[in-house]
Amino acid sequence: MDLLGAYRKMFLIRAAEEELAALYLREKIMSFVHFYVGQEAIAVGVCDQLKEEDRVMGNHRSHGHYLARGGDLKAMVCELLGKEGGSSKGKGGSMHMIDKSVGFVGSTPILGSVTPLAAGTAFERKYNNTGGVSVVFIGDGASEEGVVYETMNLAGLYKLPLLIVIENNLYSVNTTLSERRTAGYDVQKVVEGIGLNYRRADGNDYHDVAAKAGELIDGVRAGTPAVLECITYRHMAHSAPIMDESVRKEDTLDVRKEKDALKRVRDELIAQGDQAGIEAAESQIKAHVLDAISFAQAAPYPAKESLYTHLYE
Amino acid sequence: MSERIIKYTEALKEAADQMLAQDPKMFIVGLGVSYKNGADGTTAGLAQKYPGRVLDTPVSENAVTGMAVGAAINGLHPLVHHGRIEFALLAADPMFTQAAKWNYMFGGGNPVPIVLRINVGRQWGNGPQHTQSLYAMFGSVAGLKVVVPSTPKMAKGLLVAALKDKNPVVLLEPRWLFQLKENVPEEMYDVPLDKARVVKEGSDITVVSYGDGFVAVLEALELLPKDVSVELIDMVSLSPIDHDAIARSVAKTGRLLTVDTTTPAFNVGSEVIAEVARRAVVLKGAPQSLSCPLVPCPTSTALTAEYYPTKVDIVGTICKMLGKPAIERELSFEELHLPPGRTL
Numbered sequence: 001m002d003l004l005g006a007y008r009k010m011f012l013i014r015a016a017e018e019e020l021a022a023l024y025l026r027e028k029i030m031s032f033v034h035f036y037v038g039q040e041a042i043a044v045g046v047c048d049q050l051k052e053e054d055r056v057m058g059n060h061r062s063h064g065h066y067l068a069r070g071g072d073l074k075a076m077v078c079e080l081l082g083k084e085g086g087s088s089k090g091k092g093g094s095m096h097m098i099d100k101s102v103g104f105v106g107s108t109p110i111l112g113s114v115t116p117l118a119a120g121t122a123f124e125r126k127y128n129n130t131g132g133v134s135v136v137f138i139g140d141g142a143s144e145e146g147v148v149y150e151t152m153n154l155a156g157l158y159k160l161p162l163l164i165v166i167e168n169n170l171y172s173v174n175t176t177l178s179e180r181r182t183a184g185y186d187v188q189k190v191v192e193g194i195g196l197n198y199r200r201a202d203g204n205d206y207h208d209v210a211a212k213a214g215e216l217i218d219g220v221r222a223g224t225p226a227v228l229e230c231i232t233y234r235h236m237a238h239s240a241p242i243m244d245e246s247v248r249k250e251d252t253l254d255v256r257k258e259k260d261a262l263k264r265v266r267d268e269l270i271a272q273g274d275q276a277g278i279e280a281a282e283s284q285i286k287a288h289v290l291d292a293i294s295f296a297q298a299a300p301y302p303a304k305e306s307l308y309t310h311l312y313e
Numbered sequence: 314m315s316e317r318i319i320k321y322t323e324a325l326k327e328a329a330d331q332m333l334a335q336d337p338k339m340f341i342v343g344l345g346v347s348y349k350n351g352a353d354g355t356t357a358g359l360a361q362k363y364p365g366r367v368l369d370t371p372v373s374e375n376a377v378t379g380m381a382v383g384a385a386i387n388g389l390h391p392l393v394h395h396g397r398i399e400f401a402l403l404a405a406d407p408m409f410t411q412a413a414k415w416n417y418m419f420g421g422g423n424p425v426p427i428v429l430r431i432n433v434g435r436q437w438g439n440g441p442q443h444t445q446s447l448y449a450m451f452g453s454v455a456g457l458k459v460v461v462p463s464t465p466k467m468a469k470g471l472l473v474a475a476l477k478d479k480n481p482v483v484l485l486e487p488r489w490l491f492q493l494k495e496n497v498p499e500e501m502y503d504v505p506l507d508k509a510r511v512v513k514e515g516s517d518i519t520v521v522s523y524g525d526g527f528v529a530v531l532e533a534l535e536l537l538p539k540d541v542s543v544e545l546i547d548m549v550s551l552s553p554i555d556h557d558a559i560a561r562s563v564a565k566t567g568r569l570l571t572v573d574t575t576t577p578a579f580n581v582g583s584e585v586i587a588e589v590a591r592r593a594v595v596l597k598g599a600p601q602s603l604s605c606p607l608v609p610c611p612t613s614t615a616l617t618a619e620y621y622p623t624k625v626d627i628v629g630t631i632c633k634m635l636g637k638p639a640i641e642r643e644l645s646f647e648e649l650h651l652p653p654g655r656t657l
């Protein structure tokens with residue numbers, strides 16, 4: 001396994017999000033945004049198990065999923081800035097990432113509703129017998145929508161090649177799990193009760209995510225859909241780059257720093273003896289991010305007429 | 314009555330607060346309503362003040378709304394909050410098919426005293442899935458009373474009236490207006506759920522609007538040539554529509570313009586114009602409606618700048634209808650993209 005490669009992807013997501021957060025604070029960026037900082041090991045750990053033909057869908061917090069899958073950084077930043085060259089031509093904004101050239105087939109912010117759509121992308125694979133799996137990333141909050149459980153049953157019944165990744169960052173906005181769920185709420189029992197495979201991973205640990213995603217995806221390819229629940233920490237506030245320390249319960253700033261997924265992989269790489277290599281990679285990626293941001297800032301806005309285009313194909 | 318200047322969101326909170334104090338059957342449910350600044354401030358502090366009666370929820374709109382309908386059928390008075398109209402759509406069945414039909418389909422005597430506060434999300438960068446202006450859709454469902462508060466004073470009075478009503482009442486609240494300020498009476502008061510307001514009398518043209526469209530018209534009045542006399546009507550209610558008030562005004566002025574921020578198909582303005590035509594009100598020229606184009610609201614400011622009707626568009630249309638030259642005016646970024654924070 002290429003740990004440096006994984007670190008590079010995680011660092012790309014972190015650096016891009018941090019620079020974009022800083023940009024949001026400096027300038028009026030008119031796109032509703034949710035940053036992924038803290039959850040990088042999940043997107044990268046899962047996407048590292050996928051093949052080229054596999055598909056990924058995401059939610060309102062999908063910059064990381066898009067980048068982990070290899071989505072175009074410049075197109076992403078352009079999209080946030082509402083530019084013509086954006087991944088959705090400026091029409092979608094931050095909550096609507098797409099890059100079909102790398103199998104990232106769309107992200108949408110209506111909680112839960114992307115789950116059956118992802119099942120549909122898996123259905124198409126099965127129907128056409130072309131192989132390939134679909135992965136959908138949703139949050140712990142979204143997983144409380146009824147349609148998610150309906151989709152689990154449907155996927156199990158039709159044996160769809162679908163992996164649902166629940167990124168459990170302990171909150172829906174500022175509402176904790178215990179404020180939303182019964183004391184005995186057991187995702188594993190629910191999922192296994194429906195007949196799907198389930199694993200729970202430490203979402204702050206790249207190795208754990210990668211290993212468990214790998215096991216589940218083997219089963220998914222063989223016809224048993226699955227749910228991977230990853231426990232993680234979102235480092236920034238729900239929908240803004242500012243911090244929200246007063247609402248944090250177990251995931252205080254100290255704990256988040258200590259368990260930080262990037263730090264863990266970085267320490268491991270350093271222990272293997274390549275500090276200089278890591279630092280070189282980091283400064284190269286940072287430059288790449290800054291370059292994408294300047295590119296997007298200078299890029300043209302869509303022409304007025306494009307307000308009316310693309311309603312139908 | 315003692316008055317003071319407060320924001321639209323504060324007016325909504327005050328209505329809920331005063332009704333919670335007087336009606337022990339009332340409770341509030343919705344995502345984040347118990348937060349310190351819950352539901353954009355419209356429920357701020359209420360969870361602490363009324364323990365056990367202001368409930369945060371799992372992310373489960375359909376179940377939460379259905380539960381509230383069931384509670385209402387049995388005599389409680391739920392106020393359900395949905396932070397965007399798109400989230401409320403996940404509860405389309407309990408709203409449209411259960412609550413709206415219950416009393417009728419069981420032959421009366423089965424009222425559903427529920428209030429749904431639903432946020433219509435026009436705001437910078439919210440994009441196609443957070444800004445749909447589905448006003449007409451709610452207006453078309455028999456069995457719902459549908460109102461749109463256009464000012465802080467109306468917001469408070471309409472919410473109080475809704476909470477006192479025995480039937481399902483939907484408040485569609487344009488997020489765009491949340492920062493508006495106005496002198497609002499401190500005491501509890503209600504305003505009728507089914508009456509339009511003539512906000513300004515005039516003789517040349519009747520302009521009919523509601524919500525953020527109404528506030529755009531208010532802004533337009535400041536730019537209009539002084540010799541143009543507009544009669545401005547705030548519809549207030551989309552179900553039922555106060556057609557009598559509108560027809561009375563149009564019969565006087567002989568001209569009709571409707572302004573709103575929905576798409577132009579199956580639209581509220583079309584409904585108003587159709588009824589004026591059915592009543593054979595004599596007009597001096599063809600009625601017009603100003604709305605958004607028939608496309609989703611995009612995210613890029615370069616495109617939203619073109620999407621919503623502005624005060625300049627409204628002035629231009631009025632001048633054209635009266636055969637006067639249009640005015641030239643470039644709008645600033647703030648005027649185009651940031652919600653109005655003015656005091657009415």
Ligand SMILES: Cc1ncc(C[n+]2csc(CCOP(=O)(O)OP(=O)(O)O)c2C)c(N)n1
Nearest residue numbers: 061109110111139140141142171172173400
């Ligand atoms: C159907 C629906 N209801 C409510 C919302 C508002 N909302 C946006 S993100 C969010 C929290 C979601 O929490 P979770 O799914 O755990 O994802 P996280 O933000 O923690 O990544 C909420 C309530 C929404 N977008 N869609």
Ligand SMILES: [Mg+2]
Nearest residue numbers: 139140169171
């Ligand atoms: Mg969450």
